[in-house]
Amino acid sequence: MSATGIGARVVRKEDHRFITGKGRYVDDINRPGQSHAYFVRSPHAHATIKSVDASEALKKPGVLAVFTGADIAADKIGGLICGWMIHSKDGSPMKAGAHPALAQGKARYVGDHVAVVIAETLAQARDGAEAVVVDYEELPPLPDMTLATAKGAAAIHAEAPDNIVYNWHLGDKAATDAAFAKAKHVTKLDIVNNRLVPNAMEPRAAIGEYDDGDGVFTLYTTSQNPHVARLVLSAFIGIAPENKLRVIAPDVGGGFGSKIFIYAEETICVWAAKKVGRPVKWTADRTEEFLAVAHGRDHLTHAELALDGDNRILGMRVSTKANLGAYLSTFASSVPTYLYAPLLSGQYNIPSIYCEVDGVYTTTAPVDAYRGAGRPEATYVVERLIEVAARERRMDPTAFREMNFVRQFPHQTPVIMMYDAGNYPLALKTAMDMHDVKTFAQRRSESERRGKLRGLGYSAYIEACGIAPSAAVGSLGAGVGLWESAEVRVNPIGTVEVLTGSHAHGQGHETTFAQVVADRLGIPIENVSIVHGDTDKVQMGMGTYGSRSGAVGISAIVKALDKVVAKGKKVASHVLEASEGDIEFKDGQFQVKGTDKKAGFGDIALQAYIAHKFNGQELEPGLKEGAFYDPTNFTFPAGVHICELEIDPSTGATEIKKWTAVDDFGNVINPMIVEGQVHGGIAQGVGQALAEQAVYDKSGQLLTASYMDYCMPRADDLPSFEIGMITTPAPSNPLGLKGCGEAGAIAAPPAVINAITDALGHEDIAMPATPQAVWRACQKRPSRLAAE
Amino acid sequence: MYAFDYIKATSLDQAAKLLSEKEEAKLLAGGHTLLPTMKQRLAAPGVLVDLSGVSDLRGIAREGDAVVIGAMTPHGEVATSAVVRAAIPSLAELASVIGDPAVRHRGTIGGSVANNDPAADYPAACLALGATIVTNKRSVAADDFFTGLFETALEDGEIVAKVSFPIPDKMGYAKFRNPASRYALVGVCVAQKGSTARVAVTGAGSNGVFRWKEAEAAFATFDPASLEKLTMSPAGINGDIHADAEYRAHLIGVMARRATAKALGKRL
Amino acid sequence: MPTLSMTVNGKPVSGEAEGRTLLVQFLRETLRLTGTHVGCDTSQCGACLVHIDGKAVKSCTTLALACAGASITTIEGLARDGKLHPMQEAFRENHGLQCGFCTPGMIMSAIDMVNRKGTDLDEQTIRHELEGNICRCTGYHNIVKSIAAGAAAMGKEGLRQAAE
CATH class of the missing domain: 3.30.365.10 (Aldehyde oxidase/xanthine dehydrogenase, molybdopterin binding domain)
Structure with missing residues (x-):
C-alpha cells in the first residue's frame, strides 16, 4: 500500500478551503442583479385557501413580484413528484395527491408554501410576505396517524379518501402464520420509531437564474444529486428541457438524505427567475428548515418473533404504520417499504417473514429518507425483538444472536435480499473483546455503589447499500435506475x-x-x-x-x-x-x-x-x-455495536460511558474517513435514541421548530468511540466495497435502548429516552433482575 | 428584524434620557435574548439604546459585606472574577453555567435580571442571596424585583445599574439543563447566612423564579438530609414537552438537595 | 445608512450598515467574508463565531454598529503569510471536519478555548467548552481530538515564539 493509495489514511485534499473559510456554499454565492425570495407559509395544519390578496404586498418598497399557486398553474408548471411507485396488496397503485410547488386551494401542513414574495432585499421580501393577506378556512388538523386514520377523518387529499396512501406487504403470510402456529414462544413488542428532523448544519438554499440571451436556466442548489434535480425539474415539473437547465450543487454543508429531494423552494426560485428577469435567491432560516425540510422515520410498529423450543427463530411478523406527511416527497413511498421490510431478516436465519405497511397521510411536513432510510427502522425492530426474546427466554443475548446468525453465504432471506458475504460471529466476538464485556459486571456494581444504574446493549445490524441493480429496483417500482x-x-x-x-x-x-x-x-x-x-x-x-x-x-x-x-x-x-x-x-x-x-x-x-x-x-x-x-447486487455492510451507559435514577439523566463499534464495510479506501462516517452516524443514532424528536401539537403546530426545543446531540452528550473493523470484501463490485455512511445511524438506536432497558430491568420505554422518560421508567418496578 | 435606530449611549443619564424621550426605545445589553426575539420579529423597538459604551456599568467590586456587579458585566467575567471566586465562589460557578462560552462573553447580569426569563440562572441567585438591584433611580430588594414571567418592578425609564449580592456563609447552585436549549429546566440556589437559609427556584415556576419557603423552613440543620422528606407540589409548576409539572416538581427536590450538598462542599 | 468602521483580520474596513444589520451580515454581505456561516436563528449552533477584541462571540447575535472601532478576527484571518494557524492544521490532520459548514465556528471556538483554558486540554474540558457549537457530521470525536492536538501545538508555537 502506498502512502496515498487504497487503504491509506490520507488527509483530505478538500479541507484546505474549509478550514480557511473558502468553502463555497450556495448562500456564499451572489449573482449580479440578484433578488430575494421569502415564502408565505401556512400557519394552519389544514386549511382551505379561499383567497390570496397580494395587493398591499406589491406596494411595499422593493417588492418585485408575488406569486401564488394560480401563477404556477397558469404557467403549466407541474407538481413535485414521488419517484417510486408502490402498489397495495390488492394490486392498486398508491394514492398520491398532487403536490404543487405553491399550494392550490388547500394548505396541508404548517409551513406549506402558499405564496412567494420576491424583492430587492431579503428584509423587503419578508416585509412583503407579512403584507400578503391569505383568507384561510380551517379544516380539521390531522397531525398524527391515529387522528388521520380515524373513522370519518377529513381527507387530506381527495385521491386518498381514508388518508391511506397504500397498504403494502412483503413476504409469505401463510408460511409465517404457520411458523407462529407451531412456535413454543412468541415475543411481542409495540415500537415507536420517533420522527426526526435531519438538521444538516447548512440550511437549504437556492439561486435561480435565467439568461434570456440563450434561454438557459441555472439553478444553484443544496443538492446531493444535481442531475436527478435537473431530470425532475425538466421532465416532470417542466421548468425547461435538460439542455436548457444547468444545475450546480457546489459545496453542500451536510445532507443526510434531506438534500436528495426536489423541493418547492428551488423549483420556485428557478421558475421565478425568468418571471422577474432577475436571479432569485432563497436561503432557509433554521425555523423554515424545521418546518419544511423532509423529516425522517415516524413509524408505529407491532412486531412478533416466533421461537421453537430450542430458541431458534421460526418466523417474524411485522405490522407498521408509516407517517408520510402531507405530501409524498421524492422517494417517500420507498422508505417504509422496499428500504425497510427487506432488512427485517437482520443477521439471522429467519425462515419466514411477513410484513405489512400502511403509508399514511397526515397534516405534517413530508417524511422521506433520512440517514439510513428504512434500514434504521428495520434494525430497530429486529434488534429490539431479538434482545427482548433473549431476555424472555433467559438466554444471554449474545448467545441467542450467535445461535441464530446466518453463517453460510450466499444466503437468501425470505424478504428479497441475497446476502453475499459477511462474518457475523467474528464481528460480535471482536466487539465483545474490544469492549471488555467480561468485566461489565464489576463496572455495574461500581455504578450501583454510586446509586446509578448501568446497562449494556447490543445491536447486530445489517444494511443494504448501493440500492441496485437498476433493473431490480425498476421491477420494485423505482422511477430511475441506480x-x-x-x-x-x-x-x-x-x-x-x-x-x-x-x-x-x-x-x-x-x-x-x-x-x-x-x-x-x-x-x-x-x-x-x-x-x-x-x-x-x-x-x-x-x-x-x-x-x-x-x-x-x-x-x-x-x-x-x-x-x-x-x-x-x-x-x-x-x-x-x-x-x-x-x-x-x-x-x-x-x-x-x-x-x-x-x-x-x-x-x-x-x-x-x-x-x-x-x-x-x-x-x-x-x-x-x-x-x-450498474451493480450486480446490493452490498451488505454489517456489524456489532455495544453501548454501555449509566442512568441517574433520581433525574433520569443518561450518560453513555463506553461505545464499541465493529463494522464490516468490505475493503476500505481511507480508514480515517470511514471512521469519521461511523462516528457521525453513531451520534445521529444516539440523538434519535436519547434526545431528538419532532413534536406536533394537536392543532398541528410544530413545537420543536428551533434548537431551543429540538435537542441536537452536543459534544458533552457523547463519548469518544472505539471503532474496529473486520473485512469480508463485497463480491459484487471490483474493489470489494460495501458502504459506510449510514451504518452508525442504523446500528446505534437499538444499542442504546437495549442498554437502557438492561439497566432498568424492564422494556417499557420508547425513543427518545429523554431524562423525563427515563425518570418515569425508573419509577416502574423491574420485571426482571438486572443481573439476569 | 424590523428596522430601528441604533444609538450607543455613553452614560447612564443619556441612556435614561433616551429611554424616557423615545417611547419605542428599548435597552440593549448583551442582546442574547433581545436580538433573537427581534430576529423572529416578535419584538419591534423603534430605537435600541446600546449600553455597552457606558463604562460605569461594568465591573466587579467587593463593597463591605457584599459583592457588587455592574449591570453590563458579562457572565464570563463574573465566572472568572477573583473577587467573586473569593467571596461567593458558587456565584462564579452559577455564571459559568449560563449559556455557552460565547454567550458568556456577551450576555450580562443586568440584561438577565431585567429580562427575568423564567429559565434564567441569575434571578435564582438574586433571590437566594437576598440581593439588591440598584437602578438609576432606586434600590430594590430582589424579593420585590421579580414580579412575574418576564416581569420586574422596573418602571419606565428605569435602568438596572448594578446588583449587590450580600456575601453568604454558604451558597450552592444546582441546575438541571433543558437538554435542547441548555437553559435551566430546574435550577435551585440555596444560600445560608447566620441562622437563615434561602432557597430559590428557577426554570420551574409558572410565574417565574420563586422562593421555596417550605424548604427554607425545613432546614433544621443546613444539610441535604433536612430536605429529604419534603416534596414539592406540581401545582403552579411549569409543564412543557421537555418536562411536565410532576417531573419538574420532583427535580426541584433533587436539585435543592444537590445545591445544599454543594454549598457544604460535598457531592450528592 | 450609518457608515461603520472597524478592523477586520488586521485591516481597517468600513461600510454602510443599518441598525438591524447583524455583524454576520456585515461580514458576509458587505465584506464578502463568507467563511463565517449562519446555521441557526437562536444563537446555539456556533457556526457564526468570530472573535471580537480577542473573544469568541456569536456574530448572528451581535449588531454590526455595536462593533464600531472593534477588532474582529474571522476564520479568513487566522492563517498568516500562507501558513495555517496550528488549530486549522490540527483540524485537517485529525479529520476534524466533514461537510465543513460548522468548521469555521469550531476553529474560532477552539482558539478561544485555548485562550481561556490553556494549551493542555483534556477531553472532558473540551466537550464541556464546546456546548455552543453544534456539528451534525463528525459526532465530535475527531473535533475533540483536533482541539486537543491544536491546543498542544499552540503551546509549542507559543514557546517557540517566546524563544525567538
Whole structure:
C-alpha cells in the first residue's frame, strides 16, 4: 500500500478551503442583479385557501413580484413528484395527491408554501410576505396517524379518501402464520420509531437564474444529486428541457438524505427567475428548515418473533404504520417499504417473514429518507425483538444472536435480499473483546455503589447499500435506475480529472476517489482532481445517498480507469514498438513483458495526444474514457455495536460511558474517513435514541421548530468511540466495497435502548429516552433482575 | 428584524434620557435574548439604546459585606472574577453555567435580571442571596424585583445599574439543563447566612423564579438530609414537552438537595 | 445608512450598515467574508463565531454598529503569510471536519478555548467548552481530538515564539 493509495489514511485534499473559510456554499454565492425570495407559509395544519390578496404586498418598497399557486398553474408548471411507485396488496397503485410547488386551494401542513414574495432585499421580501393577506378556512388538523386514520377523518387529499396512501406487504403470510402456529414462544413488542428532523448544519438554499440571451436556466442548489434535480425539474415539473437547465450543487454543508429531494423552494426560485428577469435567491432560516425540510422515520410498529423450543427463530411478523406527511416527497413511498421490510431478516436465519405497511397521510411536513432510510427502522425492530426474546427466554443475548446468525453465504432471506458475504460471529466476538464485556459486571456494581444504574446493549445490524441493480429496483417500482457514471479525462501531461455523478457533502470524495485513481494509475494523488456537482461538467449521474458512492460511484471510476489503461496499452504498443498483448501496466509504467522497455503514464498520455506514433485512422488520438456502472447486487455492510451507559435514577439523566463499534464495510479506501462516517452516524443514532424528536401539537403546530426545543446531540452528550473493523470484501463490485455512511445511524438506536432497558430491568420505554422518560421508567418496578 | 435606530449611549443619564424621550426605545445589553426575539420579529423597538459604551456599568467590586456587579458585566467575567471566586465562589460557578462560552462573553447580569426569563440562572441567585438591584433611580430588594414571567418592578425609564449580592456563609447552585436549549429546566440556589437559609427556584415556576419557603423552613440543620422528606407540589409548576409539572416538581427536590450538598462542599 | 468602521483580520474596513444589520451580515454581505456561516436563528449552533477584541462571540447575535472601532478576527484571518494557524492544521490532520459548514465556528471556538483554558486540554474540558457549537457530521470525536492536538501545538508555537 502506498502512502496515498487504497487503504491509506490520507488527509483530505478538500479541507484546505474549509478550514480557511473558502468553502463555497450556495448562500456564499451572489449573482449580479440578484433578488430575494421569502415564502408565505401556512400557519394552519389544514386549511382551505379561499383567497390570496397580494395587493398591499406589491406596494411595499422593493417588492418585485408575488406569486401564488394560480401563477404556477397558469404557467403549466407541474407538481413535485414521488419517484417510486408502490402498489397495495390488492394490486392498486398508491394514492398520491398532487403536490404543487405553491399550494392550490388547500394548505396541508404548517409551513406549506402558499405564496412567494420576491424583492430587492431579503428584509423587503419578508416585509412583503407579512403584507400578503391569505383568507384561510380551517379544516380539521390531522397531525398524527391515529387522528388521520380515524373513522370519518377529513381527507387530506381527495385521491386518498381514508388518508391511506397504500397498504403494502412483503413476504409469505401463510408460511409465517404457520411458523407462529407451531412456535413454543412468541415475543411481542409495540415500537415507536420517533420522527426526526435531519438538521444538516447548512440550511437549504437556492439561486435561480435565467439568461434570456440563450434561454438557459441555472439553478444553484443544496443538492446531493444535481442531475436527478435537473431530470425532475425538466421532465416532470417542466421548468425547461435538460439542455436548457444547468444545475450546480457546489459545496453542500451536510445532507443526510434531506438534500436528495426536489423541493418547492428551488423549483420556485428557478421558475421565478425568468418571471422577474432577475436571479432569485432563497436561503432557509433554521425555523423554515424545521418546518419544511423532509423529516425522517415516524413509524408505529407491532412486531412478533416466533421461537421453537430450542430458541431458534421460526418466523417474524411485522405490522407498521408509516407517517408520510402531507405530501409524498421524492422517494417517500420507498422508505417504509422496499428500504425497510427487506432488512427485517437482520443477521439471522429467519425462515419466514411477513410484513405489512400502511403509508399514511397526515397534516405534517413530508417524511422521506433520512440517514439510513428504512434500514434504521428495520434494525430497530429486529434488534429490539431479538434482545427482548433473549431476555424472555433467559438466554444471554449474545448467545441467542450467535445461535441464530446466518453463517453460510450466499444466503437468501425470505424478504428479497441475497446476502453475499459477511462474518457475523467474528464481528460480535471482536466487539465483545474490544469492549471488555467480561468485566461489565464489576463496572455495574461500581455504578450501583454510586446509586446509578448501568446497562449494556447490543445491536447486530445489517444494511443494504448501493440500492441496485437498476433493473431490480425498476421491477420494485423505482422511477430511475441506480447506476453511476464516471469520466476519466487524462490531460496531455498526465494529470487526471475525474468527473463523477456522485456528490460529496462531507464524505471526502475529493480524497478517496483520488486515492483510487492515484493507486490504479500509479500517479501522485496531487495530479488527480475530482469534479462533481455541475450538470454542465458531468454529463449524468445519480448522486450520493444510500451509502452508494463507494460501491457504485467508485466502481464506475474503476471501470473507466480500466478503459483508460486499455487504451494506454494500445498507444504504448506503438510507442514501445511491441504487440499490445505484450504490454503490461504496473506502478504507473507501461512495460513490454520480459524486457526493460517501458514508458511512464504521463509519456503515454502525451503520445496519445500528439498522435505521431500511430495511425489516427486506426487508433483514435486522446485519452479520455467514460463508464456507466450498474451493480450486480446490493452490498451488505454489517456489524456489532455495544453501548454501555449509566442512568441517574433520581433525574433520569443518561450518560453513555463506553461505545464499541465493529463494522464490516468490505475493503476500505481511507480508514480515517470511514471512521469519521461511523462516528457521525453513531451520534445521529444516539440523538434519535436519547434526545431528538419532532413534536406536533394537536392543532398541528410544530413545537420543536428551533434548537431551543429540538435537542441536537452536543459534544458533552457523547463519548469518544472505539471503532474496529473486520473485512469480508463485497463480491459484487471490483474493489470489494460495501458502504459506510449510514451504518452508525442504523446500528446505534437499538444499542442504546437495549442498554437502557438492561439497566432498568424492564422494556417499557420508547425513543427518545429523554431524562423525563427515563425518570418515569425508573419509577416502574423491574420485571426482571438486572443481573439476569 | 424590523428596522430601528441604533444609538450607543455613553452614560447612564443619556441612556435614561433616551429611554424616557423615545417611547419605542428599548435597552440593549448583551442582546442574547433581545436580538433573537427581534430576529423572529416578535419584538419591534423603534430605537435600541446600546449600553455597552457606558463604562460605569461594568465591573466587579467587593463593597463591605457584599459583592457588587455592574449591570453590563458579562457572565464570563463574573465566572472568572477573583473577587467573586473569593467571596461567593458558587456565584462564579452559577455564571459559568449560563449559556455557552460565547454567550458568556456577551450576555450580562443586568440584561438577565431585567429580562427575568423564567429559565434564567441569575434571578435564582438574586433571590437566594437576598440581593439588591440598584437602578438609576432606586434600590430594590430582589424579593420585590421579580414580579412575574418576564416581569420586574422596573418602571419606565428605569435602568438596572448594578446588583449587590450580600456575601453568604454558604451558597450552592444546582441546575438541571433543558437538554435542547441548555437553559435551566430546574435550577435551585440555596444560600445560608447566620441562622437563615434561602432557597430559590428557577426554570420551574409558572410565574417565574420563586422562593421555596417550605424548604427554607425545613432546614433544621443546613444539610441535604433536612430536605429529604419534603416534596414539592406540581401545582403552579411549569409543564412543557421537555418536562411536565410532576417531573419538574420532583427535580426541584433533587436539585435543592444537590445545591445544599454543594454549598457544604460535598457531592450528592 | 450609518457608515461603520472597524478592523477586520488586521485591516481597517468600513461600510454602510443599518441598525438591524447583524455583524454576520456585515461580514458576509458587505465584506464578502463568507467563511463565517449562519446555521441557526437562536444563537446555539456556533457556526457564526468570530472573535471580537480577542473573544469568541456569536456574530448572528451581535449588531454590526455595536462593533464600531472593534477588532474582529474571522476564520479568513487566522492563517498568516500562507501558513495555517496550528488549530486549522490540527483540524485537517485529525479529520476534524466533514461537510465543513460548522468548521469555521469550531476553529474560532477552539482558539478561544485555548485562550481561556490553556494549551493542555483534556477531553472532558473540551466537550464541556464546546456546548455552543453544534456539528451534525463528525459526532465530535475527531473535533475533540483536533482541539486537543491544536491546543498542544499552540503551546509549542507559543514557546517557540517566546524563544525567538
